Amino acid sequence: MDHMSPLERILRAVALALVVLFFMFPIFWIVLMSLQTNETILRSPPSMAFVPTFKNYAAIIAGRLDSNVASMSIQFMGNLMNSVILSVGSVALALVLGVPAAYAFARHKFKGSEDIAFTLLSFRFAPPLLVLLPLTLYFQSLGLANTYVGLIWVYQLICLPLILWIVRGYFEDISPDIEHAYRIAGHGWFATFRKIALPLAGPGIAAAGLLAFIFAWNNFVFALVLASADKQPVTVGALAFVTASGIQYGQIAAAIVMSIAPTLLLALWAQKYLVEGLSLGAVKG
């Protein structure tokens, strides 16, 4: 790694620049759009010359959208809150349920363990529509329709398999020797799990949790089908800017920026775990 030729260094830098350009340009453009009104967004050819305005953000935060003739109320901040509740709630539940299960699959090869693991994974590939539509019927009778609890349960379809399979990999990568040593010292199973296994797999758990959080955050169809307007996440809420009098591109862009922000902050905060800690090199050594 350390003996790169100057040419290779340059090539790598160029490649990285291209990658950053490809992935970041649309984000950059969305941020620009969020600072404009339709009048300057819808110009041809498109141009970067405009006077930035915070109107879109103000409208979203204040909850009033003044479009062409009428003004209407929007609940985007409420949507944002719902997204937080649903994503945090479902990731938390998935961690509580998924991490012990992942540990069991990694440490204890028991009868049928692979089958159970695969069954859990298989929930991930049931097409959402297939499950959702009959589910509406049962949700009504169970009284789960239109509740956060019901939604968080359905969100397990996204979160649980992801957490289970990624975390299982990390547990398997940690050598069991440390745990053995700890147990020989007379500690019980639970203490070993809590004091040794969990901290060692911590970064992996954090990373899996973050990925599950992102997928939960981006989900669209579950709440739409199963809940009423006051439980909808940002993904549905942002569509409110597609109005009868035209698409408010500026506000959609602002909504996207505001919906990325919490996840980005979380990722930056968890950066240490996500990128650095994920790699278990030190443990494996």
Next chain:
Amino acid sequence: MSVQADMPVMRRSSRLSRTMLPYLLSLPALLVCIGILIPFGTAVYYSLQRYRMSQPWNRGMNWGENYLNFFTDPDFWNTLQVSLTYAGLTVVLELLLGLGIALLLQKRSRVNNFVSIMLLMPLMTAPALAALMFKLMTNSNFGILSYFMQLAGFQDFRWASSPDTALLTVILVDVWVYTPFIMILLLAGLRSLPTQPFEAAALDGVPRLEQFWRITLPMLSPYILTAALFRLLDSIQQFDIIYAMTQGGPGDKLMVFQVEAYLNFFQSTNVGRSAALLMILWAITYVLSNIFVKNWLRLRERARGEA
């Protein structure tokens, strides 16, 4: 893995709980998901019916007829082909690109860490909304990407509107959104590789390219499979991006499973056909993931052996 089975110290009283323990640990997770099996069963039942909600008088069991009809239905074969093409192309492109980026960022440094988090931003953009923005960016009048194409000399590049470039366009959006997912998993994998084999190889004077093929890739393969598996399962069920960009058009160019099933259900209310389509999709993903998981287990054992 037999090591754990003969754990050296074990208190007698815990024997029972030790055999039960793994079940106890995995049971809650399973129970939470088991509820999903009931609606799944209902869907199977629907798929065996002639069931269109707008014609309740016609409803009745027709057993496998919905499935049998697919054999002679050109729309179905088109859907199958488009879905597999889309999934295959996106997964391969994203794997190559994701691996490439992960290799670029492999070295631990503040800059690389920061860049890798920044590159996650497309993944944080909900695909449905990202597609809406890409639709604007590829608009022939106001779109910045269309403008770039014009500057590059493609005066009449029609992106998702032309049957020739529609697939390319939605794949581009998919690559933009999901490559970071693969990148971050592979980056974690790369950084977790033990250093000894590489040091040994370097001492032996093995060229770097060969190190990559003979050490990096095999050891990374469980990570590659995990990433590919999750991406493949999502990709073959793609809905948000395609529906928001073209609704499955132009013509039937992008009629993938979920778009077709969605239209069948929500617009035509042809529940029988919709459920049968989704069952086929489920069967395909089941088989694919079975293959993947088998290989994953095998590769993990091998990777561990080599480490």
Next chain:
Amino acid sequence: MHEKEKDLISTFLSGGMSRRSLIKRLGAMGLTAASAGTLHNLMATQALAADFDWKKHSGKSIKLLLNKHPYTDAMIANLDAFKELTGMDVTYDVFPEDVYFDKVTAALSSGSSEYDAFMTGAYMTWTYGPAGWIVDHNEWINDPEKTNPNYNWADMLEGVRKSCAWNGVPGGELGSDDAKQWCIPWGYEQNNLTFNKGMLDKAGVAVPTNMSELMEAAAKVQADTDGIYGIGVRGSRSWATIHPGFLSAYSNFGEMDLTNDDGKLSAAMNTAGSKAFHADWVKMIQDSGAADWSTHTWYQVGTDLGAGKSAMIFDADILGYFMNGGDNAMAGELAYAGFAANPEAKAPTPNIWIWSLAMTKASKDLDATWYFMQWASGPEHALFGARKMDFVDPVRNSVWEDEMFKEKLNNGYPGYVDMYNASAPGASIKFTPQPLFFDMTTDWAAMLQRMVAREVPVDEGLDQLAASMNKQLAEAGLR
């Protein structure tokens, strides 16, 4: 208010005096016509309350499922008046239009009793009605116990009212004697021309009055103006591509979607007349349509016109209305005209989209819900919406006769009222009501896309479409 004035207005409301003489006599008392009008409204509400027990369901609560739309905004703005009138409470869920009908289908098909009434389009009731999710509203309309005497059902435009009524028999005529009133019309959209006056004038192009003129005008104005295209029509792979301009023009030539031979339905898109029309339509899009036509839904059609990127649209009048205001670059530049595609036709015959209200069968209190329905679709709220809000396509004759409303339109929307007058008599749904409506129109749109992309010749494409339709009809037991 003075007793004398009250008496006068009461006399008027009970039919003892003409409106003209009311205003004249109120004028003599020092009241202007405008304030007399307001007084009249106020009194009308009181009069309603006097003749009908509006408080019968006081204390009850109903819940609505609504689409994010100016009509919804107008209703919500006036909702307190209803609450006051009836003592009822109304809650509502508003969903964005992009996902609205998915939400409706999900809610209705689950049998949920959460929503008592919802917004719908007439086409959707062709599914909801037979599926047993909605009621025949005739039961309430025709019951004087349940409907206030001033509701004036006959005031609803006939073509619109009938378009919302169907006997449920595949291929049955809309508005037949045995038809069930599946929904109550609220606002409706005629499909006509909205054009950019400046662009047409500059290119020296007159407002087209038939299909060949439209094709020529679109081509000419496109050639003469930099960076625009001639005509905006929808093109996405959806039923929504077929119902606006396309079907309005198609049916003006007397062409049909399906023929009904004694209950046996057959596709009729491959007649010689249909092929000729399709050829023109496809050529028009190829020559002067948007480059990205095949992804255009209503909002791209509108956005391009509003931003000055297209010279004309052949789409919903309300879309043209909105593009003439707000922060659209072309606000104030647009004008409207009725459009009869067939040179032999006497008048335009637009196919229409009808925003309607319907009660869900699962509702726990339909009688109470009907109180909301008759208020929301009643003459008073229609007038409020038309005068004060963007309820620009009311379905009541009385509203279209309202001078204040017409004046508002004439002031900012040149030609809008004339367009309405020219095409309202022929405005109705031109499709054959049947369970495969969405399959048929979606396939139709997909075939149009292939024809415009030159993947299949028009003749061949239509034959394929008709064959595929006939096969589907047969499979569904309709042929």
